[in-house]
Amino acid sequence: MSMNTYRASLLHFAARSDSPKDDYIYIADGLLVTRNDKIEFIGHYKSNINQYVDGTHHDLSGKLILPGFIDSHLHFPQTEMLASFGEQLLDWLTDYTFPVERKFENKEYASRIAKVFLKQLYRHGTTTGMVYSSVHKQATDALFEEAQQNDMLLIAGKVCMDRHCPEWLQDTAASAQRDTADLIDTWHNNGRLKYAITPRFAPTSTPEQLHALGELAQQYPDVYIQTHLSENHNEIAWVKELFPERKNYLDVYDHYNLLRKGAVFGHGIHLEQSEWQRLRETQASIAFCPT
Numbered sequence: 247m248s249m250n251t252y253r254a255s256l257l258h259f260a261a262r263s264d265s266p267k268d269d270y271i272y273i274a275d276g277l278l279v280t281r282n283d284k285i286e287f288i289g290h291y292k293s294n295i296n297q298y299v300d301g302t303h304h305d306l307s308g309k310l311i312l313p314g315f316i317d318s319h320l321h322f323p324q325t326e327m328l329a330s331f332g333e334q335l336l337d338w339l340t341d342y343t344f345p346v347e348r349k350f351e352n353k354e355y356a357s358r359i360a361k362v363f364l365k366q367l368y369r370h371g372t373t374t375g376m377v378y379s380s381v382h383k384q385a386t387d388a389l390f391e392e393a394q395q396n397d398m399l400l401i402a403g404k405v406c407m408d409r410h411c412p413e414w415l416q417d418t419a420a421s422a423q424r425d426t427a428d429l430i431d432t433w434h435n436n437g438r439l440k441y442a443i444t445p446r447f448a449p450t451s452t453p454e455q456l457h458a459l460g461e462l463a464q465q466y467p468d469v470y471i472q473t474h475l476s477e478n479h480n481e482i483a484w485v486k487e488l489f490p491e492r493k494n495y496l497d498v499y500d501h502y503n504l505l506r507k508g509a510v511f512g513h514g515i516h517l518e519q520s521e522w523q524r525l526r527e528t529q530a531s532i533a534f535c536p537t
Contacts, residue, residue, distance in 0.1 A: 249301035252278040253291050257312040278311055314373025319472075319512045319533035322389055322402070323347040323380045325363045344412050350380035353388050360392040368396075376472060376510060376533070377402040378444055381415050383425040390433045397437065401470050403444030404429055408455045411446075423458035430466055440470060442510075447474035448485050448498045460503035471504050475511035475532070482516060496521040505530055 256276030263269055277294050279287040279301065287294070326346055350356045367375055379386040379402055386404040393400035406422035407415065417425070426443060434441035443459050443466075445451045451459070463471060476482055476495050485495045492498045496517070499505045507529035514532035517525075525532065 247282055249279065249281045249286075249298065250304060251295065251298045251301040252280075252304045252306055252311060253295075254278070254306035254309045254311045256288055257310060258288055259313060275307075276311070315371045316374040316376075317367070317372050318376045318510055318531075319535075320367075320375045320377045322360070322363055322377050323350050323385070325359050325366070344415055347380045348412075348414060350385035351382050353384040356380070356382070356385035356388040357392065360389045363389075364392055364396065364398065374399045375401070376442060376470070378446070378472065379404050381405045381407060381417055383429065386429055387432075390429075390436075390439055394437055394439060399438040399440075401440040401442050401472075402433075403442035403470075403472060405444050405446045406455060406459060407446045407450035409452050410450050417455075419452060419455040419458045422455055423462060426459065426462055427465075430462070430469055434466070434469055441466075442470035442472040443504070444471075445473045445504070447481070448495065449481070449488055453489075453502075456498070456502040456504065463503050463506070469508070471506070471509035472533075473499065473504070473509075473511060475499075475514045476516045476521075477513040479516060494518050494521055496524055500524060500528075 254276060256271075256273040256278060258271045258273075259269060260271050261269065273288070273290055275291045277287070277289055277291040277298070278285065279298050287298075323346060324343060350359075367373075375398075377389065377400065379389055381404065383404055386402060389402055390400065393402075404422075404425055406417060406426065408418050408422065409416070430441045433439050443463055445456060445459055448456070463469065474481075482495055485498060489498045492501060496505065496511075499509070499511075505524070505528050509528070509530040510533050511525075511530065512533050514525075514534055
């Protein structure tokens, strides 16, 4: 068996409580022990090192070891266009995002970008990500293949959108359901990989597509769900025009069985009180950046 010991300052998040100061453990002179690439022990160095003398020792004194970061909202196809300026969300999608995503129909290109994308995450200490792929099934395969080579915990999904985007990026209700089911069967719980059913956001899916994806959500109750919610006022107004029969933006997803524990909604900046309440009732989450 392969055992490694590391001496460093350790920051460990052992539990969750109502008091943030009780949520972590900090050990100034700590010992971390791994066996066969899994953490076996953490504690104080001096009082425990004699139990692990047979391991390969790494002295990282003066450095800090902490758990890998988790990023709960990432767009794999936007790797090449980071920091492209758009005045509003909908213009930004049309001018920058959709043209770049078209490239991902080529799996060789998608595989090359997947290597860059994951390497950038590792460089910044991010070891787990919840990721939107492009609309292309083969690009999602490429992303999962690269993550699997690194034994990464990755949650990802093929974006589904069958309207209000360029025709060359559209799928259909039937193809989205079929491709998503195939990807779930291939990748969900394959090693450390997980799948997320991924309608881009309500305006780019017809009711038929949302219904089809909701059927999958019921068929696979342990699969994650990810989409966008209430990022700006124009988007919210558009959703109300497209779905006038629904109470609010979140209710669109709720109606189509896409609201539950394990559903993660990007942004959620402008929410009605009833939406907050419904999120709490269903134990759904928001991936929100305070900047």
